[in-house]
Amino acid sequence: MRPTPVGSDVMAKRIELKKLSIFYGDFKAVEDVDMMIEPRSVTAFIGPSGCGKSTVLRSLDRMLDVTPGAKVEGEVLLDGVDLYGKHIDPVRVRHQVGMVFQQPNPFPTMTIRGNVLAGLALNKRRLSKSEADEVVETSLRGSNLWEEVKDRLDRPGSSLSGGQQQRLCIARAIAVKPEVLLMDEPCSALDPISTLAIEDLIQQLKEDYTVVIVTHNMQQAARVSERTGFFNIAGTGKPGHLIEYNDTETIFSNPDEAQTEDYITGRFG
Incomplete structure (x- = not known):
């Protein structure tokens, strides 16, 4: 996988x-x-804490490989290719499947420009200055951040506001041209205005990427996704299960499962 x-x-x-x-x-x-999960769409994972939704998300780019003792059974297929197949390189998987985390995490010692190019540098991609300039501008435009930072690309990424830092992390993720973009509660640390900016961006990103988002904000899931998966857990020490997976409108207006209805109406969780 290249x-x-x-x-x-x-x-x-x-x-x-x-x-x-x-x-x-x-x-x-x-x-x-x-x-x-269909291409060029937004899929949301919802459910109470501890139900496994973030664990499933992290399985999609083999992030679990770096967790001691973690093991995956079954198949995770990307256009029919099992990402856990015998000869699959997990580093190449992460080129194709980008991740944006809950807390904005720009590299503090790097400039805005350096943060965008970090993924390419880590993978020893050599670019001319003009090629690097194009990647920086294209990625920052793709994350709706270019106009805000184009005159200060040499300033530290940590100098940006929280919402801008999260969009910088999205720019860093898309700079390596992934085909899937995973977001683990990307707005939980942001104010309402920054949250709306990220939600607007997600709607634009789905034109080019398959987007999967974990969120505790059910209104957010309803706003940004086409399909929603509801995960739940039977009790402490029990495994999480996917209870229902359907069109988002159906999940929130006419779910098939009583557990789903109880959760979205606030009866538990």
Whole structure:
């Protein structure tokens, strides 16, 4: 699996989970998740804390590989290719599947420009100055940050506001031209205005990427996603399950499962 070259068109990918179970040592955190995520769409994962939604998200770019004792069973297919196949390089998986975390995490010693190019530098991609300039501008435009920072690219990324830092992290993620973009509660640390800016950006990003977002904000899930998966847990020490996966409008207006209705109406969680 090779990363998409800089400058080429992004080709969003379809994701399919088949009987996905995830373990931390002997503890089964998630059990038997089946799901199809369509390309160029936004899919939201919702559910109470500890139900496994972030764990499933992190399985999609093999982030669990760096967690001691974590083990994945079943299949995670990207356009039919099992990301946990025998000969798959996890580093290349992360070229194709980008991640944006809950807390904005620009590299504090790097400039705004350096942050955008960090992923390419880590992967030893050598660019001419003109190529690097193009990547920086294209990525910052893609994250709706260019006009705000174009005159101060040499200032530290940490000098930006929280919302700007999160958009810088999105620019850093899309600079390597992934095909899937994962977001783990990307607005939980942001103020309402910055949150709306990120939500507007997500709507634009789905034109080029397959976007999967974990959120505790059900109104946000309803606003930004086409499909929603509701995860739940039967009790302490039990594995999380995907209870219902459907069009977002159906999940929030006429869910099939009583558990789903109880959660979205605030009866628990």
